[in-house]
Amino acid sequence: MAMVNASLCDGSLPASKKYAVVSPLLKKPFLDPAELRNKRPVSKLTYASKVIERTVASQLTRYLESHDLMPRMQSGYRKYHTTETALLCVMSDVYSAAD
Numbered sequence: 001m002a003m004v005n006a007s008l009c010d011g012s013l014p015a016s017k018k019y020a021v022v023s024p025l026l027k028k029p030f031l032d033p034a035e036l037r038n039k040r041p042v043s044k045l046t047y048a049s050k051v052i053e054r055t056v057a058s059q060l061t062r063y064l065e066s067h068d069l070m071p072r073m074q075s076g077y078r079k080y081h082t083t084e085t086a087l088l089c090v091m092s093d094v095y096s097a098a099d
Contacts, residue, residue, distance in 0.1 A: 007052050017049045
């Protein structure tokens with residue numbers, strides 16, 4: 001936790017945590033593995049950088065929600081707001097407009 005707190009206070013990530021192992025991964029199993037366009041890059045990050053990323057995301061989300069800075073109808077990347085929530089909102093708007 002000390003490294004996470006130090007990273008947040010300093011506003012930067014330690015240089016040793018700024019690397020990733022990038023490897024190509026086949027998009028779909030039936031595609032030709034010899035074709036480069038059939039692959040996508042996958043980055044494997046260090047555990048520490050993932051912990052720091054989640055901590056920052058959690059703190060930022062908490063701040064934005066507590067100060068009512070998130071759009072009310074935004075469903076992506078929010079707890080308890082799923083695609084079902086977004087669909088219900090759209091359907092409600094459609095029915096209201098039809099009436």
